[in-house]
Amino acid sequence: MFLAVCVVLAVWIAGKRIRQLRKQAQTDPVTGGLNTFGFDQQARKLFSGRAGQYALVVMRLENYRQIMQTFGCEKTDAVLRYLQNILKQSLSAVEPAGRMAADSFCFLMKNSRKDMSAARLLRVYESANQFNQQLGI
Numbered sequence: 001m002f003l004a005v006c007v008v009l010a011v012w013i014a015g016k017r018i019r020q021l022r023k024q025a026q027t028d029p030v031t032g033g034l035n036t037f038g039f040d041q042q043a044r045k046l047f048s049g050r051a052g053q054y055a056l057v058v059m060r061l062e063n064y065r066q067i068m069q070t071f072g073c074e075k076t077d078a079v080l081r082y083l084q085n086i087l088k089q090s091l092s093a094v095e096p097a098g099r100m101a102a103d104s105f106c107f108l109m110k111n112s113r114k115d116m117s118a119a120r121l122l123r124v125y126e127s128a129n130q131f132n133q134q135l136g137i
Contacts, residue, residue: 030077031084034098039106042096046108053111054095057121059083059128064103079131086127090120 026038034042046054061067061083068076080099087097087107097107109117 028084028099031081031099033084033088034096036098036100039096039098039100042098043108046094046096054108055111055117057107057109058100059087059105059107059124061103082131083128086124090124090127 026034026041028035028038061079064076067079083105084097084099087105091097091107091109095108095110097105100106109120111117
């Protein structure tokens with residue numbers, strides 16, 4: 001009986017650790033959002049069913065290197081976390097977003113009418129640019 005309990009406990013602990021490692025493998029360490037692998041996995045899962053039509057959008061942080069050199073790593077990471085948060089707030093649960101490289105994000109936006117999609121992108125753009133206004137830089 002004791003052996004059976006030990007085996008069940010070991011399997012439970014191993015399963016929990018595997019889930020933690022999967023999440024860690026899909027998470028960007030700076031922003032806490034999806035990384036390239038995580039975004040790919042979410043997109044594949046989404047398109048394996050009846051996903052509908054999506055637009056693939058790439059968003060790049062301009063002057064990333066200059067921001068890094070001027071303000072340092074900590075401030076640059078704050079900008080990246082801010083952008084990830086903007087995407088999280090602006091997109092629905094079926095619209096994954098992730099950081100693809102040091103200075104770029106990628107997201108899937110559920111297709112709708114062109115004017116609605118354009119308006120949503122404009123809101124993301126304006127929200128992203130408010131970071132500077134909040135700091136007074």
